[in-house]
Amino acid sequence: MLKTKKVMLLGSGELGKEVILEAARLGVETVAVDRYAHAPAMQVAQRSYVIDMLDAERLRGIIEQEQPDLIVPEIEALATSELVKLEEEGYRVIPTARAAKLTMDREGIRRLASEKLGLPTAGYKFADTYEQFVQAVKETGFPCVIKPLMSSSGKGQSVCREEKDIERSWNIAMEGGRVQNGRVIIEEFIRFQSEITLLTVRSVSGTSFCAPIGHIQESGDYIESWQPHDMTEQQIGEAKHIAKTITDELGGYGLFGVELFLAEDKVYFSEVSPRPHDTGLVTLVTQNLSEFAIHVRAVLGYPIPEIVLMTPGASRPLKADRELEHYRIGGADEALSVPNTQLRIFGKPVTKFGRRMAVALSTADTVEEARVRAKLALDKLAVEEA
Ligand SMILES: Nc1ncnc2c1ncn2[C@@H]1O[C@H](COP(=O)(O)OP(=O)(O)OP(=O)(O)O)[C@@H](O)[C@H]1O
Ligand SMILES: NCC(=O)N[C@@H]1O[C@H](COP(=O)([O-])[O-])[C@@H](O)[C@H]1O
Numbered sequence: 001m002l003k004t005k006k007v008m009l010l011g012s013g014e015l016g017k018e019v020i021l022e023a024a025r026l027g028v029e030t031v032a033v034d035r036y037a038h039a040p041a042m043q044v045a046q047r048s049y050v051i052d053m054l055d056a057e058r059l060r061g062i063i064e065q066e067q068p069d070l071i072v073p074e075i076e077a078l079a080t081s082e083l084v085k086l087e088e089e090g091y092r093v094i095p096t097a098r099a100a101k102l103t104m105d106r107e108g109i110r111r112l113a114s115e116k117l118g119l120p121t122a123g124y125k126f127a128d129t130y131e132q133f134v135q136a137v138k139e140t141g142f143p144c145v146i147k148p149l150m151s152s153s154g155k156g157q158s159v160c161r162e163e164k165d166i167e168r169s170w171n172i173a174m175e176g177g178r179v180q181n182g183r184v185i186i187e188e189f190i191r192f193q194s195e196i197t198l199l200t201v202r203s204v205s206g207t208s209f210c211a212p213i214g215h216i217q218e219s220g221d222y223i224e225s226w227q228p229h230d231m232t233e234q235q236i237g238e239a240k241h242i243a244k245t246i247t248d249e250l251g252g253y254g255l256f257g258v259e260l261f262l263a264e265d266k267v268y269f270s271e272v273s274p275r276p277h278d279t280g281l282v283t284l285v286t287q288n289l290s291e292f293a294i295h296v297r298a299v300l301g302y303p304i305p306e307i308v309l310m311t312p313g314a315s316r317p318l319k320a321d322r323e324l325e326h327y328r329i330g331g332a333d334e335a336l337s338v339p340n341t342q343l344r345i346f347g348k349p350v351t352k353f354g355r356r357m358a359v360a361l362s363t364a365d366t367v368e369e370a371r372v373r374a375k376l377a378l379d380k381l382a383v384e385e386a
């Protein structure tokens, strides 16, 4: 029988599904965990568990039962204080339990980046009550961006453009946060020219970077990404400096998605995921090693001598426009007739409004052409009632 490492993935969405597939390719034993049954990564893992991952006792329970060699967070909403304790007891958390804890809430990572490391960020304030919130919005000025402290993919996020939006923004944040503790961040609105994800990896081979990924977001969630993104030497230098500084501080082995805003005068740090990034799905078709393969290699302690961008590429996620218990993804045959195009259909058990269900991935000789192809493919796809 093969003696191998056991990886436990905490969060089992579309990103985790690719992580599990890469781990399986290297003969690793895989266990997937999430808050709901039949999650994408569970469909390809060897075993799975459905638990409330914010419940410290339940989380510890399955970790002690399974004794994984590596605990790999896939979402931010976890009982991260318990992960810190488990790490002290000898478990390995990727990249580190502190990184998982700091990036779980926007306050931890923002204060670290801005106040400790001196990285350029949008101005920000925090509020716990509606009164504090109104005051903070007025001090920040319009427009400003409101987000719950713990949320992702734009959930609970809104742009507050004028006085009459204030109450609406507060209500959106209260409904969209993963934990209802009421605290929100109020951010200065940055008028950036473009935004990128700089995938950064820390491994036994040191720190390396993927080619920058440009993306467009709508309501805080990504609707298109492409690689490479055109940047000046100066911007690349600033971006790498920010990415190296924040990932060195977080430490450990693994891939990080460093989100940056490119404005006329400078590059701003926005946030960082200590794990593969949704906009990085494009690397499934562009690089010699996808962001998922890189993450798995790094966390297993294997070398990553070279990351090569093989071709320009683009990605377009398919989002559901309504809630369905029984659905199918229509149009795959037509989408796949677009040249150099692939699909990933995630297999989520049900749809919800705005939920990402699949992604179209295209390559071409130029980024422009790849973006056209991915759009063509996406336009053929539809979430249909089954
Ligand atoms: N201060 C800001 N100024 C201008 N735009 C912003 C600002 N903050 C966020 N945005 C826009 O909203 C998007 C989502 O914000 P952010 O990354 O903080 O949310 P998120 O919910 O953590 O998303 P994800 O989990 O997908 O990374 C950003 O990529 C950017 O397009
Ligand atoms: N921006 C973070 C991100 O893209 N995370 C990805 O979305 C899943 C949750 O999707 P769901 O809300 O549809 O269950 C997560 O499990 C992860 O794969």
Ligand SMILES: [Mg+2]
Residues within 6 Å of the ligand: 259, 271
């Ligand atoms: Mg983000």
